[in-house]
Amino acid sequence: xxxxxxxxxxxxxxxxxxxxxxxxxxxxxxxxxxxxxxxxxxxxxxxxxxxxxxxxxxxxxxxxxxxxxxxxxxxxxxxxxxxxxxxxxxxxxxxxxxxxxxxxxxxxxxxxxxxxxxxxxxxxxxxxxxxxxxxxxxxxxxxxxxxxxxxxxxxxxxxxxxxxxxxxxxxxxxxxxxxxxxxxxxxxxxxxxxxxxxxxxxxxxxxxxxxxxxxxxxxxxxxxxxxxxxxxxxxxxxxxxxxxxxxxxxxxxxxxxxxxxxxxxxxxxxxxxxxxxxxxxxxxxxxxxxxxxxxxxxxxxxxxxxxxxxxxxxxxxxxxxxxxxxxxxxxxxxxxxxxxxxxxxxxxxxxxxxxxxxxxxxxxxxxxxxxxxxxxxxxxxxxxxxxxxxxxxxxxxxxxxxxxxxxxxxxxxxxxxxxxxxxxxxxxxxxxxxxxxxxxxxxxxxxxxxxxxxxxxxxxxxxxxxxxxxxxxxxxxxxxxxxxxxxxxxxxxxxxxxxxxxxxxxxxxxxxxxxxxxxxxxxxxxxxxxxxxxxxxxxxxxxxxxxxxxxxxxxxxxxxxxxxxxxxxxxxxxxxxxxxxxxxxx
RNA sequence: GCCCCCAUGGCUCAAUGGAUAGAGCACCGGUCUUCUAAACCGAUGGUUGCAGGUUCGAGUCCUGCUGGGGGCGCCA
Numbered sequence: 001x002x003x004x005x006x007x008x009x010x011x012x013x014x015x016x017x018x019x020x021x022x023x024x025x026x027x028x029x030x031x032x033x034x035x036x037x038x039x040x041x042x043x044x045x046x047x048x049x050x051x052x053x054x055x056x057x058x059x060x061x062x063x064x065x066x067x068x069x070x071x072x073x074x075x076x077x078x079x080x081x082x083x084x085x086x087x088x089x090x091x092x093x094x095x096x097x098x099x100x101x102x103x104x105x106x107x108x109x110x111x112x113x114x115x116x117x118x119x120x121x122x123x124x125x126x127x128x129x130x131x132x133x134x135x136x137x138x139x140x141x142x143x144x145x146x147x148x149x150x151x152x153x154x155x156x157x158x159x160x161x162x163x164x165x166x167x168x169x170x171x172x173x174x175x176x177x178x179x180x181x182x183x184x185x186x187x188x189x190x191x192x193x194x195x196x197x198x199x200x201x202x203x204x205x206x207x208x209x210x211x212x213x214x215x216x217x218x219x220x221x222x223x224x225x226x227x228x229x230x231x232x233x234x235x236x237x238x239x240x241x242x243x244x245x246x247x248x249x250x251x252x253x254x255x256x257x258x259x260x261x262x263x264x265x266x267x268x269x270x271x272x273x274x275x276x277x278x279x280x281x282x283x284x285x286x287x288x289x290x291x292x293x294x295x296x297x298x299x300x301x302x303x304x305x306x307x308x309x310x311x312x313x314x315x316x317x318x319x320x321x322x323x324x325x326x327x328x329x330x331x332x333x334x335x336x337x338x339x340x341x342x343x344x345x346x347x348x349x350x351x352x353x354x355x356x357x358x359x360x361x362x363x364x365x366x367x368x369x370x371x372x373x374x375x376x377x378x379x380x381x382x383x384x385x386x387x388x389x390x391x392x393x394x395x396x397x398x399x400x401x402x403x404x405x406x407x408x409x410x411x412x413x414x415x416x417x418x419x420x421x422x423x424x425x426x427x428x429x430x431x432x433x434x435x436x437x438x439x440x441x442x443x444x445x446x447x448x449x450x451x452x453x454x455x456x457x458x459x460x461x462x463x464x465x466x467x468x469x470x471x472x473x474x475x476x477x478x479x480x481x482x483x484x485x486x487x488x489x490x491x492x493x494x495x496x497x498x499x500x501x502x503x504x505x506x507x508x509x510x511x512x513x514x515x516x517x518x519x520x521x522x523x524x525x526x527x528x529x530x531x532x533x534x535x536x537x538x539x540x541x542x543x544x545x546x547x548x549x550x551x552x553x554x555x556x557x558x559x560x561x562x563x564x565x566x567x568x569x570x571x572x573x574x575x576x577x578x579x580x581x582x583x584x585x586x
Numbered sequence: 587g588c589c590c591c592c593a594u595g596g597c598u599c600a601a602u603g604g605a606u607a608g609a610g611c612a613c614c615g616g617u618c619u620u621c622u623a624a625a626c627c628g629a630u631g632g633u634u635g636c637a638g639g640u641u642c643g644a645g646u647c648c649u650g651c652u653g654g655g656g657g658c659g660c661c662a
Contacts (some may be wrong), residue, residue: 033605043604049642061642089605134662171662186640214632231605249618268662296660309588315660325662381591381655390654419624435624447599450591452655459598463624465610466599473624481621519602531600534609541625562620586624 002096005079006040009094011043016075016429022047022068031512032093032262036501038102038508039082041094044068048090065090089495099495107492109510109566117513118575119161119521123343127165127336128154129347131260134171135247136180136285138202139254141382141455146445148579149380151260152347152526156576160521165340168262169332170251172244173269174477176205181239182218183208185225201243202393209394218381230322251430257405258437259579264340268328271335272490275327278334279317287366292319299363314359319465345375346524351379351450378524382448386456399455408436411461412469416586423585424438438468438580445578446530466534469581471571474544476536476586477570481549482561489565490558497556501511502546503563506539510570517577526578534573541569 006029014024032041039119048064069087076085081104083097096102109116130150133139150166158164183204184191193200208463212218279297282288288299296319300313314325336345347357357377365372384390391398412432416423423431434559443460447453463469482489499507513532520528549560572582 028602028604030602030604045604045642046640052642059642065642091605134660174662176662277595298659300659309658312589313659322660324660351591352656352662356662379591384655415624419622451599452592454598459611461639467623467624469608470610470632473622477622477625496647497612528599531609538609541643543622545626548621585622 001108002040002081002101005081008079008081009076012076013072014093016072017047017068019552020068020071022051031446031508032095036504037095038098039093039330040352040506041091041093043091044072044221052099056303056389060091062567089526098499098504098507101511102499102504103373103492103495104513105507106278106566109569110489110562113569114576116569117517119514119518121163122161123163123344124161125163125165125345126157126344127264127340127342128157128346128348129167129169129336130154131255131262132171132349133251134174134176135251136177136201137205137247138398139198139391139401140202140391140393140406141250142398143381144401144404144440145383145444145453146348146350147255147258147260148441149378149449149526151579152441152445152529153260153348153524154345156517156521156526156529157524159554159577160517162343162521165264165342166262166435167264167266167336169266170248170268170549172247172267172471173240173272175226177240177244178229179208179212179222180205180245181229181236182222182225183211183278184243186221186240187211193246193250196253197246198254199250199358199400199402202245202400203355206393206396218286227466232555258441264288266332266335271328271331273292273321273330274335275323275331276321278330279327282316282363282367285367287363288316292376295319299359299366301359301362301366303517304366305362310361311362312355314356314363319381326356326360330363333360333364333372333375334369335370338539344375344376345371346378348380350382352382354379365488367560376524378449381452383444383453383455386454391455392412404440404460405436407457408440409433412436412439412463415463420586427585431586434583435463435469435472435586436548438472438575439463441578441580442468442471442530445526446534448527449525468575469586471533471537472580472582473569473586475571475575475582476573476584477542477544478564479584481544482568483563484550485561490561493555493558493562497559500547502539502542502559505531505541506536506563506567509539510566513570513574529577533571533578536567536571536574540564540571542565 010027012028017024027042029040029042034038044065045061047201048061048070052059052061052064059191066087066089069090069092072092073087078085081100082096083095100236115226128150133143154164154166188204254432279288282299283290283297288297289299294316297317299314302308303313305311315324318324319439336342349357354377360371361375385397409432413428416428416431416435432472458505516528516532519524547560549557549564552560575582
């Protein structure tokens with residue numbers, strides 16, 4: 001929020017240093033640690049070390065950096081809004097005039113409201129593909145991380161200034177679907193799903209897997225069904241169409257519950273034929289080798305790239321001519337760029353597919369698509385069960401998403417009941433839903449993408465400590481103060497008292513939000529936002545505890561009311577980026 | 587065999603190459619007549635897996651090692 005002033009000072013520092021023959025390569029700005037003092041900081045160690053090297057002298061870099069910092073502090077002309085410059089152990093700390101900047105921060109938040117922290121449009125069009133569930137299968141907790149992460153990254157990229165297209169890619173064909181259809185026709189023909197559709201679909205899939213292994217005749221029957229599918233037997237195609245829709249309706253229920261939406265839906269069945277055409281092209285161009293009928297159609301990437309054991313080989317078509325995941329993914333990638341003229345294409349897919357995606361991107365590059373380098377695999381680690389057991393719908397080692405959500409809601413409801421028994425049932429239901437989903441989402445987003453999540457009922461349902469309910473509660477407390485303010489929110493006020501350290505810290509944190517959003521977008525890490533949201537809530541709780549608002553003298557009261565409103569807005573904005581709703585009361 | 591990821595208090599995790607490595611759980615002890623105690627305060631707890639290296643400066647970057655997980659031609 002202080003970029004202009006920062007740039008102005010940076011220019012000055014360069015001039016001052018260069019006048020003394022200290023070339024400045026780059027300056028990095030950071031926050032001053034230790035709350036109570038508010039401002040920005042940079043250091044001169046690099047400048048000092050460079051200087052020593054250029055003169056071939058061995059000196060104490062720390063001391064020299066301090067000299068330069070001191071010299072800079074002495075000759076710097078501070079712009080308005082800065083109170084003092086201080087050289088400390090090689091650092092140059094520039095302290096804000098709290099009166100001016102705290103007001104700027106609070107006014108900006110209250111003026112921009114939901115848009116506080118939003119970046120300038122940068123003209124980049126980014127597709128984020130996420131979720132990618134298979135139809136005719138269950139949706140379990142292992143799938144949750146992908147949806148929550150993809151959704152948050154989509155929100156954050158959009159807010160940071162990109163034009164975001166949220167895409168979903170549904171696995172609506174393949175052996176798993178045929179197996180499902182087989183089981184349905186044989187044991188459930190005519191039945192229709194009720195209630196939790198996805199659960200119902202998943203149960204039949206699990207049953208199909210079990211029967212496939214138990215029943216000797218299953219293999220042949222399934223193969224026969226696959227053949228009917230391949231020759232587009234109208235009865236089978238129709239059944240596929242109808243049952244697929246059930247899955248889609250079920251997914252819609254889930255996405256609605258999670259409050260996730262998509263701009264574009266792709267189906268595997270849509271890119272199968274075009275994928276086969278691309279394989280022909282690959283063969284014609286000499287990129288893929290057709291080894292049929294003995295072997296498959298393969299892109300020997302290491303041979304083509306002159307690498308060894310780096311890209312390995314990518315099989316793009318089965319020896320019997322049927323398509324593979326890769327067949328379709330090549331086609332899909334091209335379609336995305338042609339349809340939307342993307343700047344970037346992000347794939348939110350778990351880390352186990354890293355090599356595979358590198359192969360896809362490399363193959364596209366070999367085909368001559370210059371945009372291939374703008375494809376990015378956003379890899380995240382999977383969610384395991386305790387004991388490092390990976391969830392598998394086949395083995396039945398899954399925690400159903402709906403079960404988790406239901407359990408979370410009922411626990412949240414019990415707590416609302418206890419804390420706030422006078423609320424109406426509708427209010428309690430709304431609060432427990434927001435709290436429960438918030439907690440689940442936050443637990444997925446508050447750890448690094450590269451870290452494995454071990455699912456544990458108690459941990460997933462822990463509403464205490466660093467968790468969404470803590471942040472939601474802080475926002476609710478702010479709300480509560482504002483609601484009780486008789487004259488509503490005061491207009492712009494001038495600071496007429498000495499801010500306490502907790503107030504300064506809170507304002508400081510609020511001011512960091514726009515920059516953290518940019519950083520979070522640049523690295524596709526919602527974690528930065530979830531950390532900051534928690535820090536904000538913690539700072540707000542300190543403020544709440546130490547600084548009376550409604551009881552304070554009018555000038556203090558008015559200022560604090562606006563600060564509380566700004567803090568509330570900022571926390572709500574951060575949670576919204578994570579896909580988490582904030583209740584009004586709880 | 588080759589490649590990728592992870593390793594930080596008892597547990598789960600943070601930490602733009604930068605100032606004294608921070609939280610949360612758990613445990614112990616305090617705070618409600620005062621804007622909602624889903625909160626706050628205090629105490630305990632660290633040679634950042636090991637060994638080198640780069641750097642003025644390394645939890646962070648590089649190399650090697652150990653331990654754990656994952657991936658490597660017809661699954662998705």
